[in-house]
Amino acid sequence: MTFNATLDSIKTYEAGRPIELVVREFGIAEDAVVKLASNENPLGASPKAIEAIIKNACNAHLYPDDSMYALKNALSKHFNIPVHSLIIGAGSDQIIEFCIHAKANTQSKVLMAGTTFAMYEIYAKMVGAEAVRTPSRTHNLQEFLEAYNTHKPDIIFLCIPNNPLGDCLDSKEVFDFLKQIDSNCLVVIDGAYQEFAKAKDSNKAICPKTLIETFSNVIYLGTFSKAYGLGGMRVGYGIANAEIIQALAKLRPPFNITTPSLAAAIAALDDKEHINASTQNNLEQMPLFERFAIEKGFKYTPSYTNFITYYFESPLDSTQIADCLLQKGMIIRNLASYGLNAIRITIGTEKQNTQFFTLFNTYLNKK
Numbered sequence: 001m002t003f004n005a006t007l008d009s010i011k012t013y014e015a016g017r018p019i020e021l022v023v024r025e026f027g028i029a030e031d032a033v034v035k036l037a038s039n040e041n042p043l044g045a046s047p048k049a050i051e052a053i054i055k056n057a058c059n060a061h062l063y064p065d066d067s068m069y070a071l072k073n074a075l076s077k078h079f080n081i082p083v084h085s086l087i088i089g090a091g092s093d094q095i096i097e098f099c100i101h102a103k104a105n106t107q108s109k110v111l112m113a114g115t116t117f118a119m120y121e122i123y124a125k126m127v128g129a130e131a132v133r134t135p136s137r138t139h140n141l142q143e144f145l146e147a148y149n150t151h152k153p154d155i156i157f158l159c160i161p162n163n164p165l166g167d168c169l170d171s172k173e174v175f176d177f178l179k180q181i182d183s184n185c186l187v188v189i190d191g192a193y194q195e196f197a198k199a200k201d202s203n204k205a206i207c208p209k210t211l212i213e214t215f216s217n218v219i220y221l222g223t224f225s226k227a228y229g230l231g232g233m234r235v236g237y238g239i240a241n242a243e244i245i246q247a248l249a250k251l252r253p254p255f256n257i258t259t260p261s262l263a264a265a266i267a268a269l270d271d272k273e274h275i276n277a278s279t280q281n282n283l284e285q286m287p288l289f290e291r292f293a294i295e296k297g298f299k300y301t302p303s304y305t306n307f308i309t310y311y312f313e314s315p316l317d318s319t320q321i322a323d324c325l326l327q328k329g330m331i332i333r334n335l336a337s338y339g340l341n342a343i344r345i346t347i348g349t350e351k352q353n354t355q356f357f358t359l360f361n362t363y364l365n366k367k
């Protein structure tokens, strides 16, 4: 069978490996496996969100409220923005897809950082658009501006902070940059890790309200998968002016979010204690990973997220490191598919992190 030729240029997204796989392949007990690979919340979901999921299980036979009124209302209050400025996706991933489909075609260019979230390019290629990357791996807005002027992209993706490297632009420089972009170019600000950046440095905090009041061509994306601990529930949101939201709404499949997921997101948003504990654990544990890198002589990017990326030099090899740790039940993310000799480690609980340091230390001493 032949498929769309665009598929030939697409590499299948390599998701973080699941715990079940390690149990199956290496015979390690499920509770002994540590997963620090997908930037999930190591404290788990908010207990209030879990309660909401269970409570809504009895409505499993009913379609969810397609207007998603309750969640939109909660987000509208949370961000102090109108309800008509919101769209909900099955993860913010789905909204990235809507943005591409709304703006890009086979003639389009989509601009992004040298190393950034893989899904931007995958979705761009699905519609036959060309992904253009800045020369630097991390975000450099001067380079973005030059590439913008040269390539006239239809969409720009700014990942603030950036996955998988952890770098983060200042809010002020982002606003200055946006002033120089034509109002017909859609700028997507992916704020998947904004909660962590904000907790570390207020200069990094992007205010969606100010953003959409200042710029008509910008959409801010948030997710419940990371700081809010609901990766398994698949809920994300987009905030933009009504014109953009109405365009994206045409692309949204009906009932794209389940009832338990909607209820969980509302409860998680409301649980300030859990979100604070999550960002606090991250702030406390991150320096241990920096210290470990310094001791071992690894380069790392100072991170504004809930993960850290270590870069290696030969003979150390990220694929070998990831495989060896995997066999010991420690799942981390190898960044070889990004063309890097590097690994990305999600900041876990103190106990998980200690296990990582011990296992990695043993590996390094054997080398």
Ligand SMILES: *Cc1c(COP(=O)(O)O)cnc(C)c1O
Residues within 6 Å of the ligand: 090, 091, 092, 093, 094, 117, 159, 162, 163, 190, 192, 222, 223, 224, 225, 226, 231, 234, 235, 236
């Ligand atoms: C995790 C992540 C997302 C979206 O995750 P969903 O689970 O689909 O909400 C989006 N962008 C970046 C950069 C991410 O790391």
